[in-house]
Amino acid sequence: MIGANKNEHLVISADPDHPANLICSLCKNFYTNGWVTGTGGGISIRDKPNNLIYLAPSGVQKERMLPENIFVKHFDHQDQYVRVPQGLKPSACTPLFLSSYNLRDAGSCIHTHSQAAVMVSLLHGAEFRISNIEQIKALPKFNSEGKKIGYMDFHDELIIPIIENTPFEEDLTGALQEAIKKYPGTTAVLVRRHGIYVWGEDVWKAKVYNEAIDYLLELAVKMYGVGIPTTCGIGEEKQYLKNLQN
Ligand SMILES: CSCCC(=O)C(=O)COP(=O)(O)O
Numbered sequence: 752m753i754g755a756n757k758n759e760h761l762v763i764s765a766d767p768d769h770p771a772n773l774i775c776s777l778c779k780n781f782y783t784n785g786w787v788t789g790t791g792g793g794i795s796i797r798d799k800p801n802n803l804i805y806l807a808p809s810g811v812q813k814e815r816m817l818p819e820n821i822f823v824k825h826f827d828h829q830d831q832y833v834r835v836p837q838g839l840k841p842s843a844c845t846p847l848f849l850s851s852y853n854l855r856d857a858g859s860c861i862h863t864h865s866q867a868a869v870m871v872s873l874l875h876g877a878e879f880r881i882s883n884i885e886q887i888k889a890l891p892k893f894n895s896e897g898k899k900i901g902y903m904d905f906h907d908e909l910i911i912p913i914i915e916n917t918p919f920e921e922d923l924t925g926a927l928q929e930a931i932k933k934y935p936g937t938t939a940v941l942v943r944r945h946g947i948y949v950w951g952e953d954v955w956k957a958k959v960y961n962e963a964i965d966y967l968l969e970l971a972v973k974m975y976g977v978g979i980p981t982t983c984g985i986g987e988e989k990q991y992l993k994n995l996q997n
């Protein structure tokens with residue numbers, strides 16, 4: 752778009768909670784968790800009141816980005832950028848982030864290359880399931896139309912679909928959209944041998960959901976390591992641990 756490089760006012764703000772600042776600060780935080788190392792992963796934030804979408808550049812060290820490196824699109828004209836930083840390309844994850852906005856009205860979407868996500872994708876088929884773990888209560892519960900109706904209970908079973916990886920990130924879009932439609936109860940999609948996409952109503956919800964899910968994925972890997980199934984009922988773990996000792 753002509754003049755898109757000029758709209759620097761859209762990304763320069765003294766407010767630490769401005770989307771362009773938050774993309775940079777949260778990516779630093781994700782980097783220390785090992786979620787966006789080696790340029791992989793990222794985050795997009797939607798400014799719902801101003802109808803704008805903020806996106807990181809592609810192929811850069813995500814923990815070193817500056818607000819002026821951030822791309823901006825208008826939500827109603829998703830084929831056009833209103834801010835294009837010079838010499839940079841928008842994240843290859845863009846169509847995946849947009850899918851969460853368009854299909855789930857998300858306010859932010861996080862993509863990580865978490866090793867726990869990759870491990871779980873290697874240990875499961877089409878779905879990851881876990882239940883009877885306190886941390887599940889941090890995750891949203893949806894009705895059959897994908898509308899949030901509250902939070903999951905301790906005994907609820909969390910189900911996250913797993914899609915197959917593709918050589919190019921953007922080619923994941925069709926499978927991610929299918930999974931979003933097939934699983935109205937999910938707020939995340941795992942990508943086998945690659946990572947995970949997690950979205951939420953706003954950036955802070957997306958952050959909490961991503962943290963809670965990653966905790967559960969990491970726990971799941973540890974449970975497999977000692978032979979306890981992730982859907983094991985309360986008290987049943989003893990029988991698996993007993994088998995382990997024999
Ligand atoms: C080693 S990163 C490969 C690309 C990828 O999976 C990813 O998440 C980063 O894509 P981007 O275009 O945002 O750099």
Ligand SMILES: [Zn+2]
Nearest residue numbers: 791792920946
């Ligand atoms: Zn990726």
